[in-house]
Each structure stands twice: as structure tokens, then as C-alpha cells.
Amino acid sequence: MGKTLHQGINRLMPGHFAIVKDQVMTTTKWWDLKFDNQTDKGFDYYLNQSKTLLESAIDLRLRSDVPLGIFLSGGIDSSAVVGLLADKVKEPLKTFSIAYDFGKNFDETQYARMIAEKFGTDHHELKITPQQFKDFIPQYIELMDEPVTEAAAISLFFVSKLAKEKVTVALSGEGSDEIFAGYDLYQYMNVLEKYRGVVGQSGSEFFAGISNKILGESHKVSKYLNMATQPIEQRYKGMSTYPDASKEALYKPDFKAKLDAEKQKTNHGAFSKQLFENMKGQDQLNKMLYFDTKTWLVDDLLIKADRMSMATSIELRVPFLDYRLVEFAATIPSHHKIKKGEGKYPLKKMMEGILPNDIIYRKKMGFPTPLKLMFQNEMREYAQDLLLSDDSKLHSFLRKTELSSL
Structure with a gap:
């Protein structure tokens, strides 16, 4: 079982069950995600099957004796749920969007409105202010139970609170990126692997060294060149x-020194190592998808979605994570998931003719939060006081000079 920050309390890992008998507890893994790219049945087969399974997953999650809505960001995932659901209901769907008043980079409501108008939904929006964001932070920490530093979680709380005024159950688009390979990082990593293959490890190290001297370690180019010296597992x-x-x-x-000692004592990194060991022989994309399904998806996306929605008494349902669709997506060959520079290619092709191309092929945003702008302006004093005040407990662990330069 996974450790938590609370002494004596462990968490049951995903896909495991526990049995307590005679005061002894045993845990057993009962499910795992199996990738199989050995067979290629052609893109159209995977496209059609994925659509059938997604529609079935949405149908199942329509079962409710209470009002139901959709968290609509205006991205392809939530828009796909609206697009595939709109014809199945008699009353207009209720959709909910959230944004910050910091310009178009932090406001997807124009795209959400585009979908709302196209499918005739009963649409509701809320703009969050920096003051609301700041005031909610203490409550956020209390509700999360553990340190998940994810600004989008605060947006999720406010959209859940907005939805609670009208509905009790909501659907959202979580999980699509992990099953269909939607993150740009997957493509960056694939480029790095090709780079490694061309120049070899010694070449990578040479260019990474030059990059560090010229650009500094914090520069993106330097970061990726340094990463190119390592195999995907590292x-x-x-x-x-x-x-x-x-x-x-x-x-x-x-x-x-304490951290290093603790890492040695607890075999730090063993969990990550085991994940890659489980995927031995699989291609690079499948290794990353499996890793993120076991880490990022459960420890970030689903935790924040679950805690923030339940904090407002909203039941959140995620059709993309229907186990049948997840298991089927794991059989889709990687070259069908990322195609022509487009991640999530099966979903994008599936939604052509249903959603506007402006929605399908626009850059992913995903509850964008203007953290940098807020900390530079409205929340600057708040951040300075928290990080630099003389009585801050942070100074027991972190260098005050480094915090100050940040």
C-alpha cells in the first residue's frame, strides 16, 4: 500500500483490494492496464470502436434520478461529451464554465459559448477574481487532505459550486489525454528519443554541456537537451x-541531508522503476501512458476532481475512464494515437462533423489559471508575507535567500 503523510495511515493502491481477517490485512492486485500493440486492425476499426464505447460510456452515466450537467471548458474533451450527449436528452443540457478576467489566454468561455450555442445548452458562466482565489486557499488545503499543488483544482471547486445551484450530478472530460495521448509532452519525448538515436549518448552529453554554459540550466532548450542524455526510464x-x-x-x-537519508531508507524511486519494469518490451508512448495512468491521473487529476466536486456535494462522472474504453484504447497502436503532429488523433477524427474544427484542433488549455500574473500583481504581498515573514516555518527547510529571489 502507498504511504501518506499521516503516520500509521496508508492508502490502498489503484486496482487493489484489501481483506482483513483475524486482525491481519492482506492486499491483492485485481486489475491492471494491459497494452497490446502487436496487432494493427487499421485506423478505421479503432476509430469506430472507440466512438461506440464512448457513446455507451456516456449512456451509462446518464442514469440519474437527479438533475445532471456538464463541466464545459470549451476544449475537445468536454465538448465531445456535450456533442455526443445532446441528442440523447429531451431537455436542454445544463453546462457550466469558469474563467479568469485576465484576457483571452485565461478565458475559454468564448469556445464554451460556441458549443453551448451549437447544441442549445442551458449555459452558465462564472469569472473568478484574484481575491476569491486567495480567500479560498486555506479552505482548499483543508479539503484536499494532502498537498496537491494544482491551481486548476481551485477552478474546479468554483465550477462545481456554480453547478450545484442547478444540478447534483455532472460529467466532465478527464482521462481523454491519458488514453488517447493528448499531451504535447509525449511528442517532445518522442523527438528526444529520435535525437538520442541519431547522435548517441556521447553527442547528447556534449550538446547538453554546451547548452548549460550558454543558456543556463533553467532554459527549456537546456532542459530538454539534458533529458536527451537519459533513457525514457530515467x-x-x-x-x-x-x-x-x-x-x-x-x-x-x-x-x-535528511531527505537524502530518507530516500535511501525508503528505496526512493522503486515505485517508478517498477512501473517501467511492468512495461518492458513496450514502445515509448505506451510506457508514458501507463506511467501517467498510475501516477498523474490518480494522484492529481482524479484526486482534485473528486475532492473539489464532493466539497460542493456534486457527484462527478468521467465517461472517458469507463474501464471498457480504457482497456480498448490500450490496444490502439501508438502510431494511430499521434498522427500528423496531432495527439489524441482518434478522438479528433471521431468528432469531425460533430464539433467545429476550431474546437477540435485548437491548442489545449484546460482550466488555465493566471498564477504568474496574480503573484506579480494582486497577490504579490500575500505571497511575500507567506514566504518571507520572519515567523514562516518554511525557513526551517528552505533557504530564505532563494525564496526571496523567486
């Missing part, structure tokens, strides 16, 4: 990858 740490060097620069020496 360089891929999931969607929330944050450079170790940047983190360690913050640590006080005695705190870093």
Missing part, C-alpha cells in the same frame, strides 16, 4: 515533472 517523471536541480537549490543543507 528522464520521464510524468506530467508534473519539475527539475530536481531547481528544487534542490531551495533546500537548506541539513534538510537536504
